[in-house]
Amino acid sequence: MTEDAPDFASWLPVIGKSLAYLCLADAIRHDPDRFKETLPKVDFLQALGLSHEDASVAAGSTPGSVRVLKFNRDKKAKNGKAGSKKAHRLKR
Numbered sequence: 274m275t276e277d278a279p280d281f282a283s284w285l286p287v288i289g290k291s292l293a294y295l296c297l298a299d300a301i302r303h304d305p306d307r308f309k310e311t312l313p314k315v316d317f318l319q320a321l322g323l324s325h326e327d328a329s330v331a332a333g334s335t336p337g338s339v340r341v342l343k344f345n346r347d348k349k350a351k352n353g354k355a356g357s358k359k360a361h362r363l364k365r
Contacts (some may be wrong), residue, residue, distance in 0.1 A: 294331050295323040312346060315339050 297317055301308045308314050311334045318328035329339040 289325065290327060290331070293318050293323050296321060297331065309355075311339065312342050 291324060297308070297314060301314075308317070311332050312330035315325075315334070318331055319325065320359045323331065324338070325339070326336045329336040334342075
């Protein structure tokens with residue numbers, strides 16, 4: 274914080290993170306099936322403005338784990354398949 278910032282400015286990030294967590298808890302209460310997995314929770318919290326790190330921790334995971342989950346999700350979406358090419362060949 275800068276010297277010119279008011280005293281309450283240091284509390285604004287804490288309040289923002291708390292409100293985001295409460296919003297997630299309410300969303301889970303209204304639609305528990307949608308938020309069973311970690312990634313929907315992280316996506317929701319990031320849409321509210323939390324950083325990747327803060328959203329990962331609030332969703333009950335670590336930033337590294339969430340990064341891997343997102344990579345795998347994006348890789349599946351790019352390929353349009355659920356399995357790998359090697360696994361697909363073994364099914365034949």
